Amino acid sequence: MEINSIKSEKLNEVIFDVELSNGLKVFYMPKRNYVKKYAIYSTNYGSIDNTFVPIGEEKELIVPEGIAHFLEHKLFEEPDVSIFDEFAKLGSYVNAFTSNNQTAYLFSCVAEFEKNLELLVEFVQNPYFTQENVEKEKGIIEQEIRMYNDSPDWKVYSNCLSAMYVNHPVKIDIAGTVESTRSISKELLYKCYNTFYNPGNMVLFMIGDIDFEKALTIIEKGQKNVRKLDNGITRIKVKEPEEINKSIIEEKLSVSIPLFNIGFKDIDVGYDGEKLIGKEICTSVLLEVLYGSSSAFFQELYKEGLINQNFGFQYLGYKDYGYAVLVGESKAPKEVHKRILQVAVNVSKKGISEDDFKRTKRKLIGYHITDLNSIDNIATAHINYYYKNSHIFNYLEVLEGITINDLEKRSRDFLNEKNCCLSIVNPK
Amino acid sequence: MEYSRKEIGNGIGVSTIYMDKFKSNLITLSFIRPLLGEEASLNALVPAVLKRGTKNYSTYMDIQKKLEDLYGATLNLDVNKKGEKHIIRFSIEGPEGEYTGEANYLDKLFNLLLEVIYDPYIKDGVFLEEYVGQEKENLIRRIEGRINDKKQFAYERAIEEMCKGEKFSIYRFGDIESVKNIDNLSLYKHYNKILDTSPIEITIIGKTLDIDFEKALKDKIDMNRREILNIPRENISNKKQSGKSVIFEKMDISQGKLILGYRINIPYEDKLFDAFIVASEILGGGPNSKLFLNVREKESLAYYIHSQVLKYKSIMVVSSGIEKENYEKTKEIVKNQIDQMIRGDFTEEDIKDAKNSITTSIKALEDNNYSVADYYLSNAVSKENKSFVDYVNSINGVSREDIISSCQELRLDTIYFLTNEEEVK
Numbered sequence: 001m002e003i004n005s006i007k008s009e010k011l012n013e014v015i016f017d018v019e020l021s022n023g024l025k026v027f028y029m030p031k032r033n034y035v036k037k038y039a040i041y042s043t044n045y046g047s048i049d050n051t052f053v054p055i056g057e058e059k060e061l062i063v064p065e066g067i068a069h070f071l072e073h074k075l076f077e078e079p080d081v082s083i084f085d086e087f088a089k090l091g092s093y094v095n096a097f098t099s100n101n102q103t104a105y106l107f108s109c110v111a112e113f114e115k116n117l118e119l120l121v122e123f124v125q126n127p128y129f130t131q132e133n134v135e136k137e138k139g140i141i142e143q144e145i146r147m148y149n150d151s152p153d154w155k156v157y158s159n160c161l162s163a164m165y166v167n168h169p170v171k172i173d174i175a176g177t178v179e180s181t182r183s184i185s186k187e188l189l190y191k192c193y194n195t196f197y198n199p200g201n202m203v204l205f206m207i208g209d210i211d212f213e214k215a216l217t218i219i220e221k222g223q224k225n226v227r228k229l230d231n232g233i234t235r236i237k238v239k240e241p242e243e244i245n246k247s248i249i250e251e252k253l254s255v256s257i258p259l260f261n262i263g264f265k266d267i268d269v270g271y272d273g274e275k276l277i278g279k280e281i282c283t284s285v286l287l288e289v290l291y292g293s294s295s296a297f298f299q300e301l302y303k304e305g306l307i308n309q310n311f312g313f314q315y316l317g318y319k320d321y322g323y324a325v326l327v328g329e330s331k332a333p334k335e336v337h338k339r340i341l342q343v344a345v346n347v348s349k350k351g352i353s354e355d356d357f358k359r360t361k362r363k364l365i366g367y368h369i370t371d372l373n374s375i376d377n378i379a380t381a382h383i384n385y386y387y388k389n390s391h392i393f394n395y396l397e398v399l400e401g402i403t404i405n406d407l408e409k410r411s412r413d414f415l416n417e418k419n420c421c422l423s424i425v426n427p428k
Numbered sequence: 429m430e431y432s433r434k435e436i437g438n439g440i441g442v443s444t445i446y447m448d449k450f451k452s453n454l455i456t457l458s459f460i461r462p463l464l465g466e467e468a469s470l471n472a473l474v475p476a477v478l479k480r481g482t483k484n485y486s487t488y489m490d491i492q493k494k495l496e497d498l499y500g501a502t503l504n505l506d507v508n509k510k511g512e513k514h515i516i517r518f519s520i521e522g523p524e525g526e527y528t529g530e531a532n533y534l535d536k537l538f539n540l541l542l543e544v545i546y547d548p549y550i551k552d553g554v555f556l557e558e559y560v561g562q563e564k565e566n567l568i569r570r571i572e573g574r575i576n577d578k579k580q581f582a583y584e585r586a587i588e589e590m591c592k593g594e595k596f597s598i599y600r601f602g603d604i605e606s607v608k609n610i611d612n613l614s615l616y617k618h619y620n621k622i623l624d625t626s627p628i629e630i631t632i633i634g635k636t637l638d639i640d641f642e643k644a645l646k647d648k649i650d651m652n653r654r655e656i657l658n659i660p661r662e663n664i665s666n667k668k669q670s671g672k673s674v675i676f677e678k679m680d681i682s683q684g685k686l687i688l689g690y691r692i693n694i695p696y697e698d699k700l701f702d703a704f705i706v707a708s709e710i711l712g713g714g715p716n717s718k719l720f721l722n723v724r725e726k727e728s729l730a731y732y733i734h735s736q737v738l739k740y741k742s743i744m745v746v747s748s749g750i751e752k753e754n755y756e757k758t759k760e761i762v763k764n765q766i767d768q769m770i771r772g773d774f775t776e777e778d779i780k781d782a783k784n785s786i787t788t789s790i791k792a793l794e795d796n797n798y799s800v801a802d803y804y805l806s807n808a809v810s811k812e813n814k815s816f817v818d819y820v821n822s823i824n825g826v827s828r829e830d831i832i833s834s835c836q837e838l839r840l841d842t843i844y845f846l847t848n849e850e851e852v853k
Binding site: 010011012031032033034035036082084085087088089090091092093094108109110111136137138139140141143144146147149150151152153253254255256257259292293294295296298299302303305308309329359360362363364365366367369370372373374375428 | 749781
């Protein structure tokens with residue numbers, strides 16, 4: 001077993017990595033002065049993986065919406081003990097989350113890291129689904145879904161995704177619907193589990209003041225699946241047209257002022273690695289320059305009372321889909337939408353100023369450095385980079401390499417009216 | 429971690445916290461005000477206007493550009509309640525100079541922070557009317573926007589109803605009527621009152637700490653301000669001042685939000701208070717707590733249910749999201765679980781787990797620079813001198829008897845239910 005390492009001289013940090021014989025990737029980043037020790041065990045399986053060929057079968061299967069998230073809940077169930085109790089005995093914090101692309105289980109502790117790690121490795125590999133415990137979970141999940149339904153921020157975002165995408169399962173709510181989760185059975189859960197919770201499809205990242213050798217021994221000893229998966233997992237990709245589903249979507253909820261999400265659907269997709277990271281960072285710089293807190297756009301709309309401090313934006317890029325969302329509250333969301341598009345049109349005419357470009361780069365360099373204060377942030381960010389076939393330490397170098405030309409080109413290609421959707425939640 | 433605090437003038441405390449693990453410098457400066465109906469909105473509006481412009485950076489855009497130049501330094505201005513104290517906090521954070529090569533970075537950060545606070549953009553001797561007008565609008569929108577986050581709204585409304593007639597019921601941004609009545613002159617007057625009469629607490633955290641605060645501040649303010657406010661300790665009366673004890677509020681929502689407010693009737697200075705912290709953890713602290721097990725895992729009634737302690741007011745709040753038809757059932761389970769706490773019906777294991785969980789959280793605060801700053805600010809505000817280690821030791825020293833005693837005076841004060849129907853059958 002070979003231990004590799006990647007160093008960042010600039011950040012004065014190092015990350016070690018190992019691949020076990022069964023294909024599991026293990027990473028460790030030392031953080032000597034931190035009190036917390038943290039581990040996250042993640043599988044490359046999220047809400048978008050809803051059509052696939054189950055392992056050992058030949059026919060493709062479409063599973064109910066929300067099943068990856070349901071599975072996350074149920075993995076905490078064990079025949080004899082309560083996982084929550086076991087972690088509580090160690091004084092640790094345990095949690096899990098499901099996103100569009102991954103399901104992750106994590107703990108943080110201040111003592112007994114090795115016992116915690118043993119527990120994490122054990123329970124994630126030990127599904128225990130019974131008809132009874134699956135039925136019981138449905139009530140809890142229903143309440144979770146109803147809680148999201150009462151969150152207008154979430155609704156406006158989720159509606160925006162459904163406006164951008166015609167077929168792609170990213171438009172489906174991660175938790176599914178009350179109806180879809182009712183059709184989940186223990187058999188289906190096992191199929192999903194056996195297919196996606198394979199060591200070759202998983203990664204374990206540890207951070208803190210940890211004895212890496214000891215930790216590795218625990219992880220290796222705990223592996224139930226010792227054989228490497230021969231072939232990969234067959235995930236069926238739907239064909240997503242370049243066009244958006246619809247340009248505007250509105251809903252009424254009890255809110256005080258209209259909430260909006262303005263989404264740009266990325267059609268330049270289909271690759272990962274440095275190219276994907278480059279596109280992602282380039283788009284972030286572009287959005288900061290055009291719509292950031294120091295932009296003329298922000299200044300004007302703020303003065304006119306069209307946006308407030310809650311205005312913000314983000315670009316998310318994955319191998320087979322990507323989008324930007326600009327979010328906020330406004331008495332006139334349609335006007336904000338118009339002005340956002342205008343800014344993009346002006347860029348193609350006038351270009352971007354050298355001064356704005358340089359300042360924004362400095363800002364993003366600073367943000368990246370400051371983000372490394374949080375070991376939780378590092379863990380989730382690192383796993384994201386790994387799934388995109390890159391490394392967190394590449395960020396600064398990629399950022400340095402971006403030019404004004406890249407930004408202007410990206411603006412022309414991406415920030416267009418034809419791939420832009422407006423989602424509004426209006427007061428009742 | 430090395431911590432020290434000194435007074436560098438009348439009513440100006442500086443806490444210096446050396447921690448070499450962070451890659452950033454963080455400086456905060458807080459004004460401590462009493463939480464009062466007549467000034468809550470003014471306190472909230474002052475930082476909102478200050479962030480709009482300074483003497484040298486007259487627009488928001490100019491300030492933002494300056495922050496970007498400083499490698500994406502972030503300037504945060506907020507108002508929060510700590511018990512019945514209203515804290516106006518200004519903070520600035522940016523990456524440590526060794527990673528960016530920026531010289532004298534710390535001084536640059538602190539000078540910008542001071543400029544925002546002490547050198548506002550002034551026209552005709554007062555704040556710019558345009559800035560005041562716009563920020564009044566924004567503040568009104570923010571107060572109206574409380575209904576958007578249903579969980580938080582239910583929680584805040586429950587506190588308002590429970591503490592009706594007490595200062596603690598005042599919302600951190602005040603109320604819409606008060607905001608409307610503010611003009612640029614009255615705001616400017618209040619701003620000066622804040623500068624002249626508030627106790628000031630400064631904290632600095634990081635690897636580099638070499639700022640001469642005294643020297644930097646001397647240029648801005650009188651170090652021997654005369655009239656520093658003495659803000660009294662919160663009243664923790666066990667009697668409901670006024671209002672009803674069961675409130676149903678109607679809103680068009682998908683899931684009911686149930687909040688139960690209890691009076692603990694032990695002041696935080698009392699030795700027994702930490703025992704109650706342990707009690708609340710056993711009851712509703714985490715996923716192995718009594719409430720979580722019984723309401724969620726056994727009965728599948730809720731996705732979330734937890735209890736929390738509001739230290740300065742000696743209040744415990746139980747929050748949950750449930751279907752309206754499960755109102756009685758949930759209430760009953762919570763009541764039974766609390767009765768079990770009072771009777772001492774919990775195991776040694778429960779105590780050990782709860783202590784372990786609390787002390788883990790306390791220790792883990794050290795990994796977040798904002799949490800460390802806030803911890804020491806709280807200490808300064810409540811005139812306590814409790815290190816992380818002291819706090820951990822105190823929790824570990826709690827006995828079973830202490831926990832039972834600490835629950836004896838616990839009284840249900842207010843039930844608040846936010847639901848889509850007025851009456852619950």
